[in-house]
Amino acid sequence: MxxxxxxxxxxxxxxxxxxxxxxxxxxxxxxxxxxxxxxxxxxxxxxxxxxxxxxxxxxxxxxxxxxxxxxxxxxxxxxxxxxxxxxxxxxxxxxxxxxxxxxxxxxxxxxxxxxxxxGWAQTLQAEQPVRVALQISTDPRELASAYGARRAAVTVDVTAFGPDQQGMAETASAVLTGPEGWLEAAPGESVCAVVEPRREDGTVFLRATADPRPAPCVRENPDGERPGSRPAAHGGDGVVSPDAGGGRERLRAAFRDQADGTLGTAGELIPGLVLGDRSAQSPETDQAMKDAGLSHLSAVSGANCALLAGAVTGLLRLLRVNRTAVFAAVIATLVVFVVIVGPEPSVLRAAVMGGLGALALFGGRSRHAFTLLCLAGTAVVVAVPGLATEPALQLSVAATAGIILGARPAEAHLYRFFGHVLPGWAARWLSVTLAVTTCAHLACQPILLAMTGTVSAYAIPANMLAAPAVAPITVLGTAAAGLVLALPPVSAAIVWVIQLPAAYIGLVAHVCAGLPGALRPWPEGGLGLVLAVLTVAATAALYAVLLLTERRRHAPVRRQGLSAPRRGGRLTVSGVLVAVLIASGAGGYSAVVLPAPAGQAPADWAVAFCDVGQGDMAVLRSGPERAVVVDVGPEPEPAAACLEALGIARVDAVLLTHLHADHTGGLDAAIALGAPALRHATRGEGVRGLGLPAAAGEEAGTDPPPGSRRLRTGDRESSGDVTWQVLLADEDAATENDASAQILATVQTGRGPLRVFFTGDIEQDAADAWIAGRHEDAAAPPAHAHLYSVAHHGARNGGAALPRAVDADAYVVSAGRDNPYGHPHPQTLQVLAPLGAVLRTDEAGTVVVSLEAGTAQDLEHPADDGTSPAGAQTTARLRFHALSTGPEGGGR
Known part of the structure; x- marks a missing residue:
């Protein structure tokens, strides 16, 4: 039948x-x-x-x-x-x-x-330090970074701000990043901090430079309460106490201890796979999970909740329990799960979405589940419109819709295939896990492309390989977590059982992340738009095919002979269209994920530091095939080679930090690409030898280029996607090196701004005077920059104070290979090493930098992530690529 x-x-x-x-x-x-x-x-x-x-x-x-x-x-x-x-x-x-x-x-x-x-909008626009009262919303997590110091990220609610602690009528959600002291904060705690706020694409980011302080932020009133906020839960000495997490934190700690020491990377992954607790993950494993497209597994997601609900449903159906009791048991299981993991908004959302997915997949109620999903999502956005901008909600809705629409028919197709080679129970289990994982991934992929601009080349095969291990870890691991405090031996035995599938997932992640081109940028411009449209259309067509095949009615009686239905031989217009869409989308996707040819700049590059030998040259992307160039190196040939390798057809502007030949000699290469605006810095008219050496050992000087305008302190200009500000240009400097313009440039990318700080050849005494505030008309050195161009090719006379004063993610040294000056000096490298990543053009060749979008909560996969791929809020991460463009064939 x-x-x-x-x-x-x-x-x-x-x-x-x-x-x-x-x-x-x-x-x-x-x-x-x-x-x-x-x-x-x-x-x-x-x-x-x-x-x-x-x-x-x-x-x-x-x-x-x-x-x-x-x-x-x-x-x-x-x-x-x-x-x-x-x-x-x-x-x-x-x-x-x-x-x-x-x-x-x-x-x-x-x-x-x-x-x-x-005044909150004006505060965000000013981007100046401000004291804020905060309530911690989610568990903080460590930011995986190759740059040294540990950093934390956490979602918070702003309850008051400013010197008078102006109360918020409605708390403002924000993503805060700060020192490792924030890792000790617990959800529900009230703290105080001085932060640098900014808003990007509707998301508020707060950058804290110090650990959280106990609330209240202002002097208490006579009645002992701080206006507009609740008392904080904190310990002494200004350190936030984790006790606010109560039994849940004790449960997490005990569960981490039980997982510790298990096979391979299982000890790092089990707490995250079960409870969304990634604190045990090493930076290497964390990055591997992201690059392989598996980071969603170590977060509380609707897909995992659906598997948990499905396990309860399957077990009770085997016992022939009636439908009402099964439904009540599923609800009770999800409630217990929320209590164990923590009743955070993202966890509640994942449980609701997982319940809807389970209703569709295991209860055969796709029609009702989809209607409930639309009603629930609409009600949530109408009630709290700010949630619409959170990728957490977008991914939750997309993943749940994918499961509701596609998982049941996909599971049926897979079961028919696996049923020929596996026992019935194994075929059903494998088909369910593969259907849930694949449908969630495909539904979320278009959203992830829009948010991150990257695609994990091996995400689909990696997820299919990992899928069979997810269900036992989710179901058994949740049971182990629930028993870890009451029955530790039983919990430990369950953890021992799930260590093998957890280690297997870690192995899949590391192998896939190590393959060539694991994480690829999506093309920009018209090509990227066309491929994105094809991808969305192909995804929609695939779900349409699944739904149509599920609803295709088969005759109850097999007809033979002349009455048998004709097979094949007829192509419909809609069938051809669907096939073309799916093939086009798959072809476009494949074209993107295939590794780029060696020596070719990635499509999403934003900044390049050219290998021009012993000199400086940086290229800031101001638009398609356009750029702003900062310094041009000593010779036109390597400068032209770098611009050609980057695909630059027009130079909008050239900024010369000072007039020394190793920074100005390649100007003809830039001028050949249009009529760029020319800007230069040098010593004043009354200082001897305009642009010429003033001290022994200083480089050969040059005259100002014809038509060039002098850079002066306070200048601010822009061209296309690039804006630059001259923080200091000391015309009274004793040497041309110290007259170098200190420039902070910002490149607007599709994933947020990328800030680059150029120091020219400024030397230690001049830098110290600037830091000490002896230039009244000058802005202070920037507190933070993504990239820091190290002064004077890394010479020792650049000093250590300025790089230490600017919190940068990476420090770039432009120098020629085997140069006779010994640049960069070992002492300079020793100073830079603990501050961040150090990149050298003499070793790497031309260094090309892209800005990746991720989040503090690992926004790198298609899940309706509970901890928020969620807050979804983009946090910058840099990606580096080396090109061989230099005068000696480039670096290694």
Whole structure:
């Protein structure tokens, strides 16, 4: 007997959910007037659509059969009634979607207006240090970094800010990064900190330079309470106490201890795979999980909750428990899971989404589950519009939708395949895990591309290889965590059992991450847009095929002979279109993930430090095939080779930090690519020898280029995606080196700004004077930069104070290989080593830098991640690539 034909998916609420998410993401970027106009327009659309739906109601009804010939002639045909019913449904869905969009738009407008009234919007715009009162929202986690000092990231709620601690009418969610002391913070605690705030694409980022301090942030009132906040849970000496985590923190610690010492990387992965606790992961394992597209596994996700719910469902069905009891048991299991892991918003969201996915996959209720998903998602965004910008919610909705729409038919296809070679229970288990993992990954991939601009080349095979190990770890590991305090021996035995599949996942991650081109940038410009459209279309077509094949009705009687149905021989237009879409999307995806040819710059490069021998040259990407160049090296040939390798067709501007030949000699190469604006720094007119050496050993000087304008302290200009500010240009300097312009440049990339600090050849005494504030008209050295161009090719006379004063992610030394000056000096390298990554053009050749988007919570995979690939908030990470463009064939 055939299985009952599944009900059609009810997508009437889908437009409302899509509209809510779209408006929630776009509205924060609109002005208050624009938001009001959009709201009015959406209300008008809602009214018009509602009126249309009511008008079509009569034609959609099935009327009483007409009695007279005249009535029969005037009556609507079944086809007309069907078309009218479909139009009425579409009009109703449009009316609801427009109304939801208007509600979200107005809610955002009210919130933005309140932020402007209390001054929070102005504080974010100023990007100056400010004291804030915070409440910790999630467990902090360590940022994996190859740059030295441990850093923490945590999602917080801002409750008050400023010297007077202005209270927030509605707490503002933010992502905070800070020193390792923040790793001791626990959810629910109230702390105080001085932070540097900024807002990017609707997300608030806070950068703390010191450990958290106990609340309150201001002197207490006579009644002992701080205005506008709750008392903090903290210990003495200004150190936040982890006791606020209570039993949950003790459970996590005990579970980490039990996992410690297990096979391979299992001890690092088990706490994350079960509880979302990644604190035990080493930076190497953490990075391998990201590059392989598996980082979502070590987070509380809806897919894992679905597997947990499915295990309970399967067990109780074997015991022939009735449906109502099974449903109650699933709900109880998810509640217990939330209690064990922690009732954070992201965990609650994952449990809800996982329950909906389980309802569709194991309960055969895809129609109802999809409707509930749309209703729940819409209600959440209408209630809290700010959640629309969080990738956590976007990924949760996408992954759950993927499971609801595709997992059941995919599981059926896989079961028919595995059923021929495996026992029934094994075939069912393997097909379920593969279906859940693959459908969630495919649904989330377009969102991840938009957020990160990168694609994990081996994510799909890696997830398929790891999928069979996920279910036992999730189910048994949750049981072990629940028993770790009550029955430690039983918990330890379960952990011993799951160490093998956990170590296997670690092995898959490290092997896939080590393959060539594991993480590839998505192309920019028109090509990237076309490939993205093809990918989305192919994904939608694939889900459509799965749904259609599930609903295809098979004849209950096998027909043979002349009555047998014809097989093949007929191609439909829709079938051909679907095949073309899937093939095109797969082809485009393959073109991206294939490794780039050696020596070719990645498509998403932002900054390049050229190997021009013993000299300096940096290229800042200002647009497609355009650049701003800072210094040009000693000779035109290597400068031209670098620009050609980077695909630069036009130079917008050339900034010469000072007039020494090793920084200006290659100017003709830049001038040949258009008519760039020329800027230079040098000593003042009254100082002897304009642009010429003033001391023994100083490099040969040059004259200012014709048409060049002098860089002066305080100058600020921009060209395309590049903005630069002259922090200091000392015209009264005694030497040309010390007259070097100190330039802070910002390159706007698709994943946020990338800041580069150029120091020219400034020497130690001049740098010390600047740091000490002896230049009243000069801005202070920047507190942070992604990249720091080390002064004077790494010579010892550059000093140590300036690089130590600027918190940079990487320090770049431009020097020629085997140069006669011994640059960079070993003492300089010793100073830089503990500060961050040190990159040398004499060793690596031309260094090309890209900005990757990730998050403090590992936003690098398609999961509806509980800890938030979530907060989803992008945090910068640098990726380096070496080119061979130098005068000696480049570096190694």
């Amino acid at each position: 055939n299985r009952r034909l599944p009900a059609a998916i009810d997508a009437r609420w889908a437009p409302a959910l899509v509209t809510a998410l779209a408006v929630g993401n776009l509205a924060p970027q609109w002005t208050s007037t624009g938001t009001t106009l959009v709201s009015v327009g959406l209300v008008a659309v809602a009214i018009a659509a509602a009126v249309t739906a009511v008008g079509l109601r009569g034609r959609a009804r099935t009327a009483v059969p007409p009695a007279t010939p005249q009535e029969r002639g005037a009556a609507a045909t079944p086809q007309e009634r069907g078309a009218a019913a479909a139009a009425r449904t579409a009009a109703g869905a449009l009316a609801v979607a427009a109304a939801v969009g208007a509600l979200v738009s107005q809610s955002v407008a009210l919130r933005v207006g309140e932020e402007e009234r209390i």
